[in-house]
Amino acid sequence: MxxxxxxxxxxxxxxxxxxxxxxxxxxxxxxxxxxxxxxxxxxxxxxxxxxxxxxxxxxxxxxxxxxxxxxxxxxxxxxxxxxxxxxxxxxxxxxxxxxxxxxxxxxxxxxHTSDEHPWFVESRSSEDNPKRDWYWWRPARPGFRPGEPGAEPTNWESFFSGPAWTLDETTGEYYLRLFDRKQPDLxxxxxxxxxxxxxxxxxxxxxxxxxxxxxxxxxxxxxxxxxxxxTTGLGALGDGFPxxxxxxxxxxxxxxxxxxxxxxxxxxxxxxxxxxxxxxxxxxxxxxxxxxxxxxxxxxxxxxxxxxxxxxxxxxxxxxxxxxxxxxxxxxxxxxxxxxxxxxxxxxxxxxxxxxxxxxxxxxxxxxxxxxxxxxxxxxxxxxxxxxxxxxxxxxxxxxxxxxxxxxxxxxxxxxxxxxxxxxxxxxxxxxxxxxxxxxxxxxxxxxxxxxxxxxxxxxxxxxxxxxxxxxxxxxxxxHHYRRLIRLRHEHPVVALGDFHMLLPDDPHIYAYERTLDGTRLLVVANLSGEEQTAVVDGDWSTQHLVLSNVDKVRADSGRITLEPWAAHIFMH
Known part of the structure; x- marks a missing residue:
């Protein structure tokens, strides 16, 4: 591993x-x-x-x-x-x-588990059940009665909206569930x-x-x-994430x-x-x-x-x-x-x-x-x-x-x-x-x-x-394009193991980078926009080095690459 x-x-x-x-x-x-x-x-x-x-x-x-x-x-x-x-x-x-x-x-x-998992069924059955401590149980916040607004043990918000605590009537305590009320946290x-x-x-x-x-x-x-x-304001739920x-x-x-x-x-x-x-x-x-x-x-x-x-x-x-x-x-x-x-x-x-x-x-x-x-x-x-x-x-x-x-x-x-x-x-x-x-x-x-x-x-x-x-x-x-991409990873070690170098980081439309390994260079250049773009990159990149493209028309000469809308090319030498 x-x-x-x-x-x-x-x-x-x-x-x-x-x-x-x-x-x-x-x-x-x-x-x-x-x-x-x-x-x-x-x-x-x-x-x-x-x-x-x-x-x-x-x-x-x-x-x-x-x-x-x-x-x-x-x-x-x-x-x-x-x-x-x-x-x-x-x-x-x-x-x-x-x-x-x-x-x-x-x-x-x-x-978390389901609240219908036998572990939780036991845990909620009584405060002295052997599996009580398999989940997070807490009483109401001091000064509050169980079930009152704001009585939850902490102010954490659930990923699925609302408080991250649910009151269980059996014992009058709350259990933690960061997600749905039916997903108590272990x-x-x-x-x-x-x-x-x-x-x-x-x-x-x-x-x-x-x-x-x-x-x-x-x-x-x-x-x-x-x-x-x-919290972000009075009465708001709190960010428990940290x-x-x-x-x-x-x-x-x-x-x-x-x-x-x-x-x-x-x-x-x-x-x-x-x-x-x-x-x-x-x-x-x-x-x-x-x-x-x-x-x-x-x-x-x-x-x-x-x-x-x-x-x-x-x-x-x-x-x-x-x-x-x-x-x-x-x-x-x-x-x-x-x-x-x-x-x-x-x-x-x-x-x-x-x-x-x-x-x-x-x-x-x-x-x-x-x-x-x-x-x-x-x-x-x-x-x-x-x-x-x-x-x-x-x-x-x-x-x-x-x-x-x-x-x-x-x-x-x-x-x-x-x-x-x-x-x-x-x-x-x-x-x-x-x-x-x-x-x-x-x-x-x-x-x-x-x-x-x-x-x-x-x-x-x-x-x-x-x-x-x-x-x-x-x-x-x-x-079939996905098939070809997968095959490239299987066949060329540079795809799996090569170094990575981002190109044109400030260009708002072109995503380009190089991968290198043991003398092999691979260039990926893609136009992620609906308008034609031109990429200028270092190196002798031309159509003779093309490995894969998602469009029929490829225009590349000495590192100047003209890209149709949403065109993506892979070159290697």
Whole structure:
């Protein structure tokens, strides 16, 4: 699992040249016509992933769950939710993934459980239950009666709006839940909690899985004092983030996990930590191979650049110079120690072609240009289901078309606070998580080939032209461009291991950089705008050095490169 600091491709960890594909099971493929994607549906579509050329399948949660947060609220870590199938279905999927030469990693959600998990059912039953201390319980704030406004033990705000505490009538105390009220936070200060999590992880590895993507894993170490957070005004909820993110024992906990779960095992595993708000200094520590913690982390800086003053649902246009500064900084910060995860999309982000591209006139060009820019960076690229087809945000007519708990809570609270409902809806359409969760568009038929029944959420109507079947035989398609990008990473060590150097950092339209390794130079230059641009870069870059382009017309001579709208070229010599 450790990344040796070497340019030798034969010695570098396997995941440096790998590409990961995220499957959100509910929306991937439905095998039984109930309108919800399932494990058998994924198995039936594995040839799509083989054809794409990815190396790892990341499976979003399929554990038993009440589905308050679409499976990120787990009631049994060692059972498959019946909506997705059975453990036998999982075993068949895992075997078929391995038979195709791919690996499978599970989503590990251990900052919190469902309130229906047996651990929490016991914990809430009485103040002296042996599992009481498995979660964070506190009485009402001094001077308040339980249930009164402001009686919560701290002023922290939940990620899903409102207070981060819920009153439990059984004992009259509050439990901490940074997300939904049905997602109580585990108390990792308790060693019994950590031992139970480790045992569960070992159980899945014994079953054959190849690692874990760890959901909000940097939130598991809280400041035990649970102090109030800073507020923005009288009566406002406080920002508890500094008191529970990358907390005082986080590195101890992750190192213990590595030691108890992975050490002494045969196999090539992958561990990825999703870490909201992580700094590059902390990311270096988490991914420094000498520390034996994680292989790579997900950071959120670059997907926060278009958030306005009021947050993610107050979007503003992206300034490309900010994006280059952010991604370029992370490339530099983790150049000699650590490793980057590269992503535009996942189940929590809107579709990148609608967000940072042009999903109208320049749909194909902008989808492939953004893919090119991302995949040639140093790090492990992640492809979210449908991204390889250029799937777009959905045209939600009203909030009634939405399903995500975060969006629904925000809409309710924002409208109640007097905000313009149309403005609220505009923000949700642009940035809501439901955009990533519309069913995958397999063909032009009814419900895009996702299901024979009624889908759990509407299929994007553009599936009649934007679908996998239409792209398989089109060599210029978004799908085939992703195939070529993945093949480049597999075939050329400079893509996986080369040094990174940002070019033209102040240009507001052109994203350009060089990668170098052992005498090989690679240039990526992309026009991320709808107008023709000209890039002037050092070196003898001309069409004879062209490796890949997303457009037919390439004009390059001695480092002067004329770029059509949303054109992206890769040169190498």
């Amino acid at each position: 450790a990344l040796e600091q070497t340019a030798n491709a034969t010695e570098a960890p396997w995941w440096t040249s790998a590409v990961v594909y995220q499957v959100y099971p509910r929306s991937f493929a439905d095998s039984d016509g109930d309108g919800i994607g399932d494990l058998a549906g994924i198995t039936a579509r594995l040839d799509h992933l083989s054809r794409l050329g990815v190396d790892v399948v990341w499976l979003s949660p399929v554990y038993a769950s009440p589905q308050a947060d679409n499976g990120y609220d787990i009631s049994d870590y060692q059972a498959v939710d019946p909506v997705f199938g059975t453990l036998e279905d999982f075993d068949r999927l895992l075997a078929d993934v391995h038979a195709r030469g791919m690996k499978l990693i599970m989503d590990l959600v251990v900052n 108390n990792w200060e308790n060693p019994e909690v950590r031992q139970a999590v480790h045992a569960m992880m070992r159980w899945w590895l014994d079953r054959g899985v190849d690692g874990f993507r760890m959901d909000v894993i940097n939130l598991i170490s809280k400041d035990p004092a649970l102090p109030d957070g800073a 008191h529970y993110a990358t907390g005082p024992r986080i590195h101890e906990f992750i190192q213990e996990m590595h030691r108890e779960v992975f050490e002494g095992r045969e196999g090539q595993f992958l561990t990825v930590g999703e870490m909201p708000g992580v700094t590059w200094e902390a990311a270096r520590r988490f991914t420094d191979p000498a520390r034996r913690e994680l292989d790579m982390v997900f950071q959120f800086e670059h997907v926060s650049l278009d958030h306005g003053p009021a947050g993610k649902f107050d979007p503003r246009p992206l300034d490309l110079r900010d994006l280059k500064a952010s991604l370029g900084h992370w490339q530099t910060a983790l150049a000699d120690v650590g490793w980057n995860s590269l992503y535009w999309n996942n189940h929590d982000q809107p579709r990148v072609v609608s967000r940072f591209g042009d999903d109208g006139k320049w749909w194909r060009e902008s989808a492939t240009a953004l893919a090119t820019v991302l995949h040639l960076h140093r790090g492990t690229p992640y492809v979210y289901q449908g991204e390889e087809l250029g799937m777009t945000n959905a045209p939600f007519e009203s909030v009634e078309d939405m399903r995500d708990v975060e969006s629904l809570n925000y809409h309710r609270m924002a409208v109640a606070a007097g905000h313009d409902p149309e403005e609220v809806l505009r923000g949700l359409r642009a940035m809501g998580r439901d955009n990533a969760r519309t069913p995958v568009q397999w063909d032009a038929g009814r419900h895009a080939g996702f299901t024979t029944g009624e889908p759990w959420m509407p299929v994007n109507p553009n599936h009649r032209w934007l679908n996998a079947e239409a792209q398989y035989d089109d060599p210029r398609s978004v799908f």
